[in-house]
Amino acid sequence: MASREWGNPLLPWMVEAMRTLGFELMTPVQASTIPLLAGNKDVVVEAVTGSGKTLAFLLPALIRLGRLDPLKMGDTNVIIVSPTRELAKQTFTVLNNVIELAPNPKLYRTQLVTGGTNSVVVDVKNFLSKPPHIVVATPGRLLELLTAQHVRTSAVDLLVLDEADRLLDLGVDQTINKILGLLPKQKRVGLFSATMSGFIQDIIRVGMRNPVKVSVQSANATPDQLNINYITASPTEKLPKMLNLLQTKSYTKAIAYFPTCISVTYWYQVLKLFLSDTLLFSMHGQLAQGPRIKTLDKFTECNDRCILLTTDVAARGLDIPDVDFVLQVDPPADPNMFVHRAGRTARAGKRGESAVFLNGDLEQGYVDFMDVRKVPMSELDLDTGSLTCEQYLDRIQSWVREDRARHDLALRSFLSYVRFYMNHTASSIFRVACLDLIELGRSFGILRLPRMPELKNKENVPENGWLVEPFDMDNYKYANEAQEKARLKTKEASESKEAAENRRKRKERNTVAWSDKVQRKDDAAKRRDKRQNRAIAAKSKQHDSDSDDSDVQRDWKEEVQARKRKTNNNLPVFDL
Numbered sequence: 001m002a003s004r005e006w007g008n009p010l011l012p013w014m015v016e017a018m019r020t021l022g023f024e025l026m027t028p029v030q031a032s033t034i035p036l037l038a039g040n041k042d043v044v045v046e047a048v049t050g051s052g053k054t055l056a057f058l059l060p061a062l063i064r065l066g067r068l069d070p071l072k073m074g075d076t077n078v079i080i081v082s083p084t085r086e087l088a089k090q091t092f093t094v095l096n097n098v099i100e101l102a103p104n105p106k107l108y109r110t111q112l113v114t115g116g117t118n119s120v121v122v123d124v125k126n127f128l129s130k131p132p133h134i135v136v137a138t139p140g141r142l143l144e145l146l147t148a149q150h151v152r153t154s155a156v157d158l159l160v161l162d163e164a165d166r167l168l169d170l171g172v173d174q175t176i177n178k179i180l181g182l183l184p185k186q187k188r189v190g191l192f193s194a195t196m197s198g199f200i201q202d203i204i205r206v207g208m209r210n211p212v213k214v215s216v217q218s219a220n221a222t223p224d225q226l227n228i229n230y231i232t233a234s235p236t237e238k239l240p241k242m243l244n245l246l247q248t249k250s251y252t253k254a255i256a257y258f259p260t261c262i263s264v265t266y267w268y269q270v271l272k273l274f275l276s277d278t279l280l281f282s283m284h285g286q287l288a289q290g291p292r293i294k295t296l297d298k299f300t301e302c303n304d305r306c307i308l309l310t311t312d313v314a315a316r317g318l319d320i321p322d323v324d325f326v327l328q329v330d331p332p333a334d335p336n337m338f339v340h341r342a343g344r345t346a347r348a349g350k351r352g353e354s355a356v357f358l359n360g361d362l363e364q365g366y367v368d369f370m371d372v373r374k375v376p377m378s379e380l381d382l383d384t385g386s387l388t389c390e391q392y393l394d395r396i397q398s399w400v401r402e403d404r405a406r407h408d409l410a411l412r413s414f415l416s417y418v419r420f421y422m423n424h425t426a427s428s429i430f431r432v433a434c435l436d437l438i439e440l441g442r443s444f445g446i447l448r449l450p451r452m453p454e455l456k457n458k459e460n461v462p463e464n465g466w467l468v469e470p471f472d473m474d475n476y477k478y479a480n481e482a483q484e485k486a487r488l489k490t491k492e493a494s495e496s497k498e499a500a501e502n503r504r505k506r507k508e509r510n511t512v513a514w515s516d517k518v519q520r521k522d523d524a525a526k527r528r529d530k531r532q533n534r535a536i537a538a539k540s541k542q543h544d545s546d547s548d549d550s551d552v553q554r555d556w557k558e559e560v561q562a563r564k565r566k567t568n569n570n571l572p573v574f575d576l
């Protein structure tokens with residue numbers, strides 16, 4: 001293995017800067033990668049989470065800058081792409097922290113180019129008025145910048161794709177391909193991730209000239225100092241066990257991963273009910289960028305015992321110091337994500353703990369499945385603690401009964417969970433047909449199950465879906481006055497419409513021939529079927545938009561594609 005002492009090809013000020021930052025030695029991935037990328041090699045780097053990949057590409061980027069011709073207006077030298085805005089911002093901060101320690105920091109200009117902060121017009125204006133040597137960006141906004149009038153890319157010397165497997169994943173690869181098409185062939189390319197997939201072969205063909213694979217893996221795909229447990233629980237056991245774990249375990253800063261945005265919103269409220277002595281934060285991709293960053297900052301700065309409830313939008317790359325426990329409330333739909341989520345702890349040689357809940361014996365196969373992927377885990381035997389399952393159910397159901405809005409949220413959360421479950425890549429382990437939807441519904445605090453195709457032909461479905469003693473749903477009120485008023489208004493309108501319809505039908509019945517009546521009945525049944533199918537399709541669409549994939553994709557698309565700005569010609573012309 002290469003020496004881990006800081007030195008050549010780093011410039012003397014960089015060696016000093018690393019010591020100032022408290023980094024005595026290079027990590028193994030830095031020792032292997034820096035000479036290659038600072039030299040003339042393209043690299044594909046696969047190294048466990050928290051192993052220091054960020055500096056393994058930032059330092060070579062700075063080294064390379066010193067050898068380039070002065071930057072001309074409207075151009076840039078290095079482009080670093082991250083899949084999410086949070087990660088881009090974090091990388092940008094690390095970069096600037098290093099540059100601040102240079103003898104003349106002003107020699108290195110940097111620009112952060114992501115959606116959710118500046119408008120694209122401002123990004124382009126900044127780019128053109130003060131060309132940055134290094135751009136850190138998310139894909140959608142970057143593409144829009146690079147295709148803007150007067151923006152050139154002929155000086156691009158290095159392209160880095162951080163979390164490359166995610167960037168090259170379905171959906172975003174189109175954007176990345178377009179970006180690649182805009183860059184000069186002569187540049188170097190670096191691909192970095194803790195998990196690499198088959199797409200890499202394509203990128204090697206498309207953009208890389210002399211790729212070297214750097215693989216710094218120990219026996220496992222996760223850091224050696226990370227201990228991973230699994231806990232088995234039936235749906236109704238899960239929350240009491242989870243509360244027991246979160247109350248009794250010793251940790252200071254924890255992250256809990258949930259499968260969808262709506263489930264983060266719902267379980268945040270439920271956990272608040274039970275965990276009064278722990279600070280809770282919640283963050284997901286359907287929140288605006290401002291609150292997202294604010295929450296992350298508050299969580300990072302918090303010195304008390306706290307938990308961040310989130311989705312996979314905060315799974316990759318985020319380096320939050322002192323996270324000592326990661327809970328995966330469910331295994332992620334994409335098994336690769338397991339490693340990224342768990343890797344938010346046990347970073348840079350520190351110890352860390354992670355746990356995942358598995359649904360009873362049904363999902364036990366996941367343990368072997370992950371073992372084959374070099375992610376070993378051992379069982380943690382846990383009971384439901386001070387709360388029996390029945391006590392938990394009583395408490396959550398009476399809480400839901402207090403406000404119809406809570407029931408709406410519980411239902412949406414439950415439906416999005418079922419949809420998420422269907423999307424598991426390891427579909428032989430996670431079989432929705434084997435899920436006990438009735439118990440699952442109860443565990444969500446639902447009072448009455450919705451009509452859903454998955455419940456068709458299921459045994460033991462209670463009459464009319466009631467999971468509690470039937471009660472008058474018409475009098476089930478929203479706690480929020482305005483919301484309740486709106487509900488009553490809608491109800492009144494639909495009742496008078498129904499009454500008018502009934503009057504019309506009665507009249508018709510008395511005047512229409514019998515054969516016509518039969519025909520009309522048939523037509524009405526057909527219309528009803530159509531309506532139901534449409535409702536189911538609409539529901540599926542809604543669930544999809546709740547799913548976490550859309551969460552991350554929102555970042556990729558950067559509102560850019562969504563807003564489809566007319567043409568680049570509309571951008572103002574700036575003084576060059």
Ligand SMILES: Nc1ncnc2c1ncn2[C@@H]1O[C@H](COP(=O)(O)OP(=O)(O)OP(=O)(O)O)[C@@H](O)[C@H]1O
Pocket residue numbers: 022023024025026027030047048049050051052053054055193194316317318319343347348
């Ligand atoms: N040479 C070093 N010595 C000690 N700590 C380091 C060194 N280089 C980086 N670190 C620290 O290690 C932590 C993890 O680094 P980084 O975020 O680059 O990991 P990563 O490999 O990119 O992880 P992920 O795969 O999760 O994105 C950071 O807090 C960083 O400051």
